[in-house]
Amino acid sequence: MNQLSGILFCLISIFGASVCAQKPVTDYSSTANWAVLPGAYPKSLLTEWSDTQNEPVDVFYVYPTFLLDGKDVRWNYPINDSIHREKVIGTAVPFQASAWLEAGNLYVPFYQQAHIRSYYTLDSGGYDALMLAYKDVRAAFEYYLANYNNGKGIILAGHSQGSTHISMLLKEYFDGKELQNKLVAAYIPGIGIDTTMYSTISLMTDKEEIGGFVTWNTFRKKFDMKQYKWYKGKAVINPITWDLSPVASSKEHLGFLFSNGKMYRHSVTAHLSDGVIWINPPKFPYRYLAFTMKNYHAGDVNLFWEDIRVNSILRAKKYIQSKP
Numbered sequence: 001m002n003q004l005s006g007i008l009f010c011l012i013s014i015f016g017a018s019v020c021a022q023k024p025v026t027d028y029s030s031t032a033n034w035a036v037l038p039g040a041y042p043k044s045l046l047t048e049w050s051d052t053q054n055e056p057v058d059v060f061y062v063y064p065t066f067l068l069d070g071k072d073v074r075w076n077y078p079i080n081d082s083i084h085r086e087k088v089i090g091t092a093v094p095f096q097a098s099a100w101l102e103a104g105n106l107y108v109p110f111y112q113q114a115h116i117r118s119y120y121t122l123d124s125g126g127y128d129a130l131m132l133a134y135k136d137v138r139a140a141f142e143y144y145l146a147n148y149n150n151g152k153g154i155i156l157a158g159h160s161q162g163s164t165h166i167s168m169l170l171k172e173y174f175d176g177k178e179l180q181n182k183l184v185a186a187y188i189p190g191i192g193i194d195t196t197m198y199s200t201i202s203l204m205t206d207k208e209e210i211g212g213f214v215t216w217n218t219f220r221k222k223f224d225m226k227q228y229k230w231y232k233g234k235a236v237i238n239p240i241t242w243d244l245s246p247v248a249s250s251k252e253h254l255g256f257l258f259s260n261g262k263m264y265r266h267s268v269t270a271h272l273s274d275g276v277i278w279i280n281p282p283k284f285p286y287r288y289l290a291f292t293m294k295n296y297h298a299g300d301v302n303l304f305w306e307d308i309r310v311n312s313i314l315r316a317k318k319y320i321q322s323k324p
Helices: 003-012 082-095 097-103 116-118 128-150 161-174 178-182 302-322
Strands: 034-036 056-060 105-109 155-156 183-187 219-220 271-273 276-277
Touching: 034 082, 056 097, 056 128, 056 161, 056 302, 082 097, 082 105, 097 105, 097 155, 097 302, 105 128, 105 219, 116 128, 128 161, 155 161, 155 302, 161 178, 161 183, 178 183, 183 302
Parallel strands: 056 105, 056 155, 155 183, 219 276
Antiparallel strands: 034 105, 271 276
16 A cells, blocks of 8 residues: 555544544634735746736645655644745745646645655654644635635645645545536646546546546656655656657657746656656756756656646636536
């Protein structure tokens, strides 16, 4: 049972019975507990279109793990931790969440994120930490539904731990539920997802498909086998072609957003393998940095930033056209 499957199994079996259920959940009626709300986007996200949107589609994005220091004994980031907030606003928002910005109105909650060790210590504190984090995400999503959605279509997006929580939302609120009718697409890269995880929500294998999910995990050609074990046999699509193409050439690659804020187009060739995609080091001026990485998990989103942007706009338009 992989990481996500184990967490979801516990969630479905004993949801609400965890020790973490007794810990306080963040109050999302306070705008201070949102990293991004339409009409109040941070400076790191402002563009010519971004602060005036009132689109018929919303984007609910959950960011990846920043609590990584092995010497940090905390299980969860406090909601008001300044370092946590700076990383979200300075990194996750401009280099990940921004990929979906043009597809709809963007919502990004701060949450009591679990330490990375939680995934490897589910039986000794990790499960409770992840469930506390999920309860925040869940509370934010429920507040969003009750106060902001107003019947609009929904894109769910995340990465890594963010994708873990998005996957739980997808299971609890959309799978076989009425809200599934409002699902534009769920983008959940960076975790291993069984193809049978959902009863009524399917892996989308066409770039114009709506109502399902897409996922991928990015590796080097020479796999990091320790990490690969979590993804082998899991659901995957090619995030350049948005289908099951075994190879997508660099000519088809729309763009990689690097940390210097520059876009590098046609820099990646993506190969579809068993549960993952693999690429050679991207072709860009700082290519030497890529050779030092065992896998490209950290770049699951920004390696395909422009591909995601274009595809999410396309799916949003298809969703709008499908409504009477």
